[in-house]
Amino acid sequence: MAAPQAIATRRPRLAHAMLQSAPLLLSLAMLAASIVVYCAIYLASQHRLPGGFELTSTVNNTMPLAMAAVGQSFVVLTRGIDLSVGGIIDLTNAVAAVAIHDSPASMVGWSLAILAIGALLGLVNGLLVAVGRLQPILVTLATLSIFQGIAIRVLPQPGGAIPDAYGAVLANVDAPISLIYVALLVLGWRVFRRTRLGVSIFAIGNDEPAAAANGIDVRRTKIAAYVLSGTFSAAAGLFLAAAATAGDATTGNSYTLTSIVAIVLGGVSLFGGRGSAVGGIAGAFVTSMIVNILFFSHIDPLYQNFYEGLFLVLAVTAAAGIGHYFRRRA
Amino acid sequence: MARTDAPAARLPVLTRERRRILYACAAAVVLFLVGNVVRPGFASPASISAILVVASFVGMVAAGQTFVILIGGIDLSVPWVLNAAAILLATSSLGQDGRAAYALVLTLGMGAVVGLANGLAIALLGVPAVVMTLAMNGIMEGLTLGLSGGLTCASCASYAPPVVQAAIHGSLLGIPTALLLWLGVLLVVSVLLSLTVFGRSTYAIGNNARASFLAGVNVKAMTVALYMLSGFFSALAGVMLVGFGGQASLGMGDPYLFQSIAAVVIGGVYILGGRGHYVGAAAGAVTLVALVSVLLAMNMPEYGRSIIYGVIILVLLLLYGREEGEA
Numbered sequence: 278m279a280a281p282q283a284i285a286t287r288r289p290r291l292a293h294a295m296l297q298s299a300p301l302l303l304s305l306a307m308l309a310a311s312i313v314v315y316c317a318i319y320l321a322s323q324h325r326l327p328g329g330f331e332l333t334s335t336v337n338n339t340m341p342l343a344m345a346a347v348g349q350s351f352v353v354l355t356r357g358i359d360l361s362v363g364g365i366i367d368l369t370n371a372v373a374a375v376a377i378h379d380s381p382a383s384m385v386g387w388s389l390a391i392l393a394i395g396a397l398l399g400l401v402n403g404l405l406v407a408v409g410r411l412q413p414i415l416v417t418l419a420t421l422s423i424f425q426g427i428a429i430r431v432l433p434q435p436g437g438a439i440p441d442a443y444g445a446v447l448a449n450v451d452a453p454i455s456l457i458y459v460a461l462l463v464l465g466w467r468v469f470r471r472t473r474l475g476v477s478i479f480a481i482g483n484d485e486p487a488a489a490a491n492g493i494d495v496r497r498t499k500i501a502a503y504v505l506s507g508t509f510s511a512a513a514g515l516f517l518a519a520a521a522t523a524g525d526a527t528t529g530n531s532y533t534l535t536s537i538v539a540i541v542l543g544g545v546s547l548f549g550g551r552g553s554a555v556g557g558i559a560g561a562f563v564t565s566m567i568v569n570i571l572f573f574s575h576i577d578p579l580y581q582n583f584y585e586g587l588f589l590v591l592a593v594t595a596a597a598g599i600g601h602y603f604r605r606r607a
Numbered sequence: 608m609a610r611t612d613a614p615a616a617r618l619p620v621l622t623r624e625r626r627r628i629l630y631a632c633a634a635a636v637v638l639f640l641v642g643n644v645v646r647p648g649f650a651s652p653a654s655i656s657a658i659l660v661v662a663s664f665v666g667m668v669a670a671g672q673t674f675v676i677l678i679g680g681i682d683l684s685v686p687w688v689l690n691a692a693a694i695l696l697a698t699s700s701l702g703q704d705g706r707a708a709y710a711l712v713l714t715l716g717m718g719a720v721v722g723l724a725n726g727l728a729i730a731l732l733g734v735p736a737v738v739m740t741l742a743m744n745g746i747m748e749g750l751t752l753g754l755s756g757g758l759t760c761a762s763c764a765s766y767a768p769p770v771v772q773a774a775i776h777g778s779l780l781g782i783p784t785a786l787l788l789w790l791g792v793l794l795v796v797s798v799l800l801s802l803t804v805f806g807r808s809t810y811a812i813g814n815n816a817r818a819s820f821l822a823g824v825n826v827k828a829m830t831v832a833l834y835m836l837s838g839f840f841s842a843l844a845g846v847m848l849v850g851f852g853g854q855a856s857l858g859m860g861d862p863y864l865f866q867s868i869a870a871v872v873i874g875g876v877y878i879l880g881g882r883g884h885y886v887g888a889a890a891g892a893v894t895l896v897a898l899v900s901v902l903l904a905m906n907m908p909e910y911g912r913s914i915i916y917g918v919i920i921l922v923l924l925l926l927y928g929r930e931e932g933e934a
Contacts (some may be wrong), residue, residue, distance in 0.1 A: 358737075411924050412878045414681075418868065419920040426913030433910075534741055547735045579757050583749020584741040593742075594732050 300544025300552060303596055304559045307542065311566035318573045333453040334393050338453050339565040340448065341366070341513040345532045346539035346557035347462060348506055348509030351502040353540055354482045356549025357406060357413035359506045362513075362536050364424025366529025369514030371428045374437025374524020384443050392511045398424060399507020403500035421533065428526040435525035439518050447519035459558060466554045478502055482550030538585075539564055542592055624882055627875025627927060631890035634873070634923075638897040646904040656783060662896040664787035664851070667844040668867040669888040670796050671722075671837030671875075676871055677800075678812045678830060679880030680729065680736040682837040685867055687747035688891030689860035692845030694755055696771070697855045698762040706794050707768035715842050721747065722838020758857050762793030767849045775850035785847060789889075792840075796885045809833065869916075870895050872921055 317325045345362050352359040365578075369391045377387045398420070405416040432563055448455065469475045477498040480488035489495050513532065518524055536557075543560030545552025567588055609763045622866045642649035668685055675682045700710035702738045725743055728734045755763050766772070800806035808829050811819035820826045844863065874891030876883025898919060902912045 405921065409925055411921075415868075415872055415878055415924055416921070418865065419917040419924070422865070422917035422920075423914050426910040426915075426917070429910040429913070537737070537741065540734075541738050547737060577753055580749045580753040582745040583753060586745030586747075586749060589742040589745070590728065590734065590739065593734050593738055594728070597733055 285569070286481040291326050291486040293556060299600065300546075300557045301559075303599060304542060304544045304556045304563070307592065308559045308563050308566070311563050312569065315566050315570050315573070317401030318570055322573050322575075329453070333450065335562075335565055335569065336453045336455045336459070337448045337450070339391065339561050340458065341520070342532065342535055342539055342564060343462070343558045343561040344509050344513035344516060345536040346543065346561045347466075347554045348513070349536040349540050350543075350545050350552065350554040350557040351478060351505040351509075352413070353537075353547060354478050354549060354552060355499055355502045356485070357499070357502065358417065358537070358547070359503065359510075360417040360533050360584035361398070361402060361421040361424055362412060362506065362510045363529045363531065363533035364428065364505055365395055365510035366514040366517065366532050367428035367526050368398065368424045368431065369395050369511040370518050370528055371432035371437075371526040372433055373515055373518040377439060377518075379440040381442075384440065388515060391515060392508055393523075395507040395514070396482045396504050396513020397507070398511075399504040400500065402507065406456060406458045406503065407496040407499040425527075425530070428529075432524050435523065435528075437524040439522045441522070443524050444519045447516050462558060463555050470553070474498065474501055479550055479598070484550075503586065535564060538589055541589070544596065547558065554565050610640060624875060624884060624887070628887040628890060629875045630926075631874045631887050631894055631925075635814045635890060635897050637895040638894060638901055639654065642897065642901040642904055649901070656786070658896055658900050659789075659893065660783050660785045661900075661920055663710030663785045664844050664848055665863065665866045665870055665892040665896060666789050666889050667840050667847060668863045669870040669892050670792055670885060672867040672871050673796070673876055673883070673888045674809065674833040675736070675764045675837045676868075676876055676878060677809050677880055677883065678816075678833055680830070680834070681740065681868070682725070682834065682841070683737065683740040684721065684725060684743035684838070685841045685864045686860035687744050687751060688718055688838055688841040689845040689848070689863055690855070690857065691747050691751040692718055692842035693849035693855035693859060694751060694758065694763070695876055696846050696849050697757070697767055698760065699743060700765065700768045700771075702765040702768055704768050704770045707770045710768065711771070711846065714846055715839060718838040718840075718842025718845075719835045720838070721842075722835035723831060725838065726834030728826040729834065730830040737825075756781060758855070764854075766853050767855075771846065771850040772853060774794060775847055775866070785851070788847070792886065793889055800885060805829075805832075809912055810881055813882070815881075866892070869920055873920070875927065
């Protein structure tokens with residue numbers, strides 16, 4: 278996040294800003310590169326450039342992962358990890374399929390209620406981690422199992438019906454209006470980063486004892502991070518329901534791992550304190566672009582996970598190498 | 608950590624680690640008793656032996672997981688290393704006894720090589736263990752699915768060689784061979800951890816990698832070796848499972864990630880490394896499988912098992928947490 282005025286002042290400030298946001302810049306460069314490759318392969322196989330339909334479907338397909346990645350970022354920035362993301366998506370998706378009916382009041386009311394459920398599930402995680410003083414990876418592994426179980430209880434078979442009007446708002450198939458949500462998320466993050474809570478999250482991720490010594494309420498900050506993660510996972514569940522126009526109590530399972538992949542590609546450090554939710558969103562889009570690229574380069578879909586895994590390793594290794602290079606020069 | 612209230616200035620026999628192992632064993636015994644109340648005959652020798660055989664599969668994976676967790680790592684590549692091993696054993700042996708030895712060496716070697724790749728990336732390139740093993744799981748999944756054509760290849764319908772099947776199903780002196788194998792692994796791993804330089808170094812790295820490096824421990828080589836062991840044990844579990852079930856299937860490794868981590872933690876191994884023992888993890892595996900068996904005996908539906916599973920782990924974690932100040 279190179280502030281504009283930094284350019285006008287001294288060089289060290291610019292260099293510092295570059296160094297601070299190097300992971301984010303890298304992930305944005307990766308996103309740009311993957312879009313270029315995608316367009317090239319699309320052009321080669323379809324003899325035209327991808328148009329509005331491709332844009333809309335890509336954005337709609339990516340929104341749930343983008344939401345989950347934003348949620349995961351909050352927790353990972355505090356040096357935690359949230360493996361229950363998939364379970365919260367399962368449960369909120371199932372509740373959405375069962376509860377939402379075809380009236381504006383029901384749609385708005387239940388959407389808010391489901392976000393509140395997500396926040397509540399996140400609160401459970403947060404309390405166990407911050408007050409129970411347990412390891413985040415274990416707490417969220419256990420709650421993942423619990424949330425998945427409740428989700429199957431709520432919706433034993435895939436089904437339910439999501440009104441078309443709901444899909445038109447969250448996952449419109451005719452226009453990429455979901456880009457508005459992406460813009461709002463980016464804008465919201467930039468504001469959040471400067472708030473007291475935002476600063477506290479980065480502080481405890483960097484050095485928890487020092488943050489506590491400086492008067493930051495570590496417990497409350499951690500709980501807030503898990504609550505935010507739960508809320509955004511619930512939003513992911515809603516976006517999934519809207520796109521599928523039905524619910525499935527196992528649909529979210531893969532998001533636990535893909536949300537971690539997305540934030541890693543987005544330059545968020547798993548050791549906490551470094552990165553941004555914007556990077557997580559970029560990482561989510563990179564993941565989608567890779568799937569698109571593999572599809573249009575006619576690679577056997579059975580090999581998809583192989584190439585995704587390989588790309589993840591290469592990207593992380595390359596990012597670490599570039600990071601070393603910058604640090605040595607700085 | 609010597610407790611100051613212990614009589615004389617002697618180290619207590621019952622350290623925190625040993626108490627945790629006892630808790631895990633006690634939990635398993637309690638579960639067998641509860642199961643016997645719910646369904647008489649649950650704690651009969653035949654039933655106990657059947658449950659222990661199932662626990663031995665979890666126990667194998669947990670052995671590898673214990674090694675990497677002791678140095679503060681984690682192995683998320685378990686599911687598809689296990690699955691790939693099961694499929695590789697069946698397809699490379701074509702169900703023939705004559706090819707069984709070759710297939711076994713190939714399969715276990717594959718597990719070790721995957722672990723080697725994990726270890727090299729983690730130790731030399733500095734890729735976080737979570738990311739590397741997660742990516743490796745995807746790589747193995749893609750390779751397994753792709754090379755076997757989604758388990759539709761000509762040799763994919765092969766069974767495990769009868770020798771391997773007989774070895775897993777057989778028994779010696781009335782004890783199933785799967786259990787004997789597990790006892791052997793338990794013994795070897797325990798000796799390795801408790802009595803050798805290798806074990807000392809493992810604990811040292813888990814407690815403080817930098818200090819152990821300065822003390823002359825080859826941290827990188829140790830890390831690579833431990834991830835290789837984890838890959839090996841995942842592959843061994845895959846071999847045992849395909850020998851037990853006869854045929855390989857897709858997704859057969861999926862439950863073992865959660866269960867291996869849960870078993871290790873229930874057994875009192877500290878998730879950030881440096882403390883704990885495989886004996887605990889083995890007891891944790893028995894506890895876990897006994898719990899599932901009790902819930903099944905109670906005709907608990909899948910969702911209920913999933914919920915109770917999570918709750919029990921949380922309760923155990925909170926009990927362990929109460930005992931000390933650490934997170």
